[in-house]
C-alpha cells in the first residue's frame with residue numbers, strides 16, 4: 178500500500194485515498210490527473226474492493242487499454258476484472274447484457290459514422306433525392322441533434338413546421354432512418370447512449386445500475402448531456418463518483434460536449450470534495466510558461482498557473498517558413514537532427530489543426546525515408562477489404578443487417594446485379610422481412626431461377642458459418658469465413674500491388690482477432706464486433722516499430738511526447754476560420770493549449786508565409802494571433818525560409834501589400850510583428866533604390882523562382898494590354914504556366 182502511495186504528491190495522495198463520496202480533481206495539463214485515477218483504482222483493489230465493482234470511463238479505447246495495463250502493473254491480475262472503457266463501449270456492453278429487457282436483440286449491429294452515412298444516402302435515394310445535392314451528412318447531423326435533445330421521430334412529426342419543406346423532409350427521413358435501424362437490428366452511436374440510459378433507468382436495469390460502487394471519469398470536461406445522465410443513473414444509490422478534468426482543455430463543444438457539466442459538478446453532487454493540483458510533471462518550465470501565457474488570454478477562467486521543478490534548457494521555437502513545403506522540410510530537417518541527438522522517432526509527434534495538413538509532411542517524411550504513423554487518417558477499419566470482412570461477420574452475427582448483406586452479397590462476384598437486388602428488395606418488403614431472409618426464399622420471388630439458386634446458396638453458406646461461429650475460436654473462425662466465402666481467393670486473383678497490400682491488411686485483422694481473443698477468452702463474435710465498431714480515431718494499431726506520430730490536435734488529448742511540432746500557426750487555420758466566424762476563438766486557444774502541453778522537452782511551432790488549402794492556389798497568410806499572445810521573450814523565432822522566399826517577401830509588391838494589411842488589421846499585434854517579417858522599410862521597398870535586375874525587360878531564356886512552383890525558365894514574353902505576360906516552363910509535372918510578373922510571387926534568378 179505504501180508503495181502505491183509513495184510516488185504521489187500529498188494532494189495526489191489525498192485524491193487517491195478519498196474513496197467515499199463525490200470527488201472532483203480540477204487541474205491543468207500534465208499534473209497527474211490520469212495517473213491519480215489509475216492509482217485510485219489500484220488503491221481500491223488493494224483495500225479489498227471487488228474489482229468488478231469498479232468502473233472507469235476514459236476518452237479513447239487506447240487510454241482504456243493503457244489504464245488497464247498500468248493498474249495490472251500496480252496491483253496484479255485482479256485489476257483485469259475492473260471495467261475500464263469509453264462511454265460508448267460501456268453502453269454497448271451493458272446493452273448486450275441486459276438490452277433484451279428494453280426490446281433490443283442481443284446481437285445488435287453497431288453502425289459507425291460511415292455506415293450511418295450510407296444509410297442516409299440509401300434513404301435519400303429511396304425518396305428520389307440526389308445524395309450528391311442533398312448532403313447525407315447534414316441529415317445525419319440534424320437527426321443526431323434531435324435524438325440527443327430527446328425528440329423522437331413521432332414528437333418531431335407533431336412539431337415540425339409543415340410550411341417549411343426542409344423540415345418536412347427531415348421528419349420523413351428521420352422516421353425512415355429509425356425504422357430501418359429497427360428492422361435491421363442496428364444502433365448508431367447516439368442510440369448506444371440513449372438506450373443504455375433507458376436500460377439503467379428501467380426497472381430491469383437496476384441491478385446493472387447499482388452494480389458499480391466506485392465510478393471514475395477521466396477528461397470530465399468533455400462530457401455531453403447524455404453521458405451525464407448515464408452517470409446519474411449509475412449513482413442512484415451512492416455518490417462515489419470521482420471525476421478529473423481541466424476546463425482549459427475542453428475542446429469538444431462542437432461535438433455536443435457541454436462545459437457547464439464540469440463547472441457545476443459541485444452543485445450537482447452536494448458535498449463534493451474538490452482537489453486542485455498545480456504542479457506539472459510532464460513539461461519543462463519553458464514550455465509551461467508559453468502555454469500559461471497563451472491560455473491566460475481566455476476570458477472568465479479562474480487564474481491557474483502550472484509550475485514544475487524541471488527548468489529545461491531548450492526554448493520554445495517558432496519555425497518561420499516560406500510556404501507549406503518549406504514548413505514540412507524544416508520539420509523533417511529538425512527530426513533528422515533530433516534523432517542524431519539521441520531521440521527515437523517514437524518520441525516525436527507532429528500535430529495539426531486539419532487532416533489535410535498531413536499530406537505535405539507525409540511526402541517530406543517519405544522522401545527522407547523516415548517512417549511515420551498517422552493517427553485518424555484513413556482508418557484501418559475504413560479500408561475496403563476490412564469493411565468487407567466485417568460485413569460478413571456482422572451478417573453472420575445478425576442476419577437482418579441489410580447494409581452488410583448488400584455489401585457482401587456480390588463480393589466476391591456472384592452475378593447478383595442491381596436488377597436482381599431490386600426484385601429481392603420488393604420481395605422482402607412484401608413479406609416485411611430482411612433481405613437475408615428474403616434471399617433464403619428467393620425461389621418464391623420474381624427472380625430468374627439461376628440467380629435465385631445463387632442467393633439460396635449464399636444463405637445456406639452463411640447459416641452454416643453461423644453454426645461454426647459458436648464452435649471455433651474467433652481467429653480460426655474469421656479465417657474460415659475468408660476461405661469458404663471465396664473472399665481470400667478473390668484477393669489472391671488481384672493484380673499487384675493491390676493483392677499484397679489487401680492481403681496484408683486482412684492478415685493484420687486476423688492478428689487483431691487473435692490478440693482480442695487472448696485478452697477476452699470468453700468473448701463471442703458480437704462482443705468482438707462491438708469492440709471493433711467502437712474504436713475511435715486515436716485507436717490505431719499498436720505498432721512496435723519506431724515511427725514519428727502524425728495526428729490532429731483533437732486526437733492528441735491526454736497523450737504526451739518528448740518532442741512536439743505544431744504546424745500552421747496562421748490566422749484562418751489556427752484559429753480555424755469557421756471558429757473565428759462563429760466567435761469560438763477561445764476553444765481554438767484551448768486546442769493549441771492542449772497541443773503545447775503534450776510536449777515534455779521540446780516544442781516547435783511553425784508558420785508558413787504562403788499556404789494552399791484544399792487544392793486552392795497559394796495564398797499569403799498572417800501569423801496566428803496566438804503567436805502574438807505569447808510574449809516574445811518566451812519564443813525563439815527561426816527564419817527557415819529559403820533565400821528566394823525571403824527575397825520575394827522583401828521585394829515583391831504583393832507581399833508588401835500583405836504586410837501593410839497585417840499592420841492595419843492590427844490582429845497580429847503590432848509591437849512584435851517584426852519577429853515574423855522583415856523590417857517595415859524593407860517591406861515597403863525603401864531600402865536599396867538601385868536599379869536591380871528586375872528593372873530590365875524580361876527575355877526568353879531568363880530563369881526565375883516562383884514561390885510555389887520553384888525554378889522555371891521563361892520561354893515566351895507576350896504583351897497583353899498594359900501587362901507583360903510570361904510563359905514559363907517549370908519541371909515536370911508542373912509544365913508550362915502563364916504568369917503576370919507584376920503580380921506573381923516570383924523573382925528573377927541572378928545571372929540569368
Ligand SMILES: Nc1ncnc2c1ncn2[C@@H]1O[C@H](COP(=O)(O)OP(=O)(O)OP(=O)(O)O)[C@@H](O)[C@H]1O
Pocket residue numbers: 184185186189204205206207208209210211212213423426457458459734735736737774
Ligand atoms: N507524482 C508524480 N511523480 C512522478 N511523475 C508523475 C507524478 N504525477 C504525474 N506524473 C507523470 O506526469 C505525466 C503527466 O501525468 P498525467 O498524464 O496523469 O497528467 P494529466 O493531468 O492526466 O494530463 P492531461 O491533462 O494532459 O490529461 C505522466 O508522465 C505521469 O506519469
Ligand SMILES: [Mg+2]
Pocket residue numbers: 210211212395735
Ligand atoms: Mg490525462
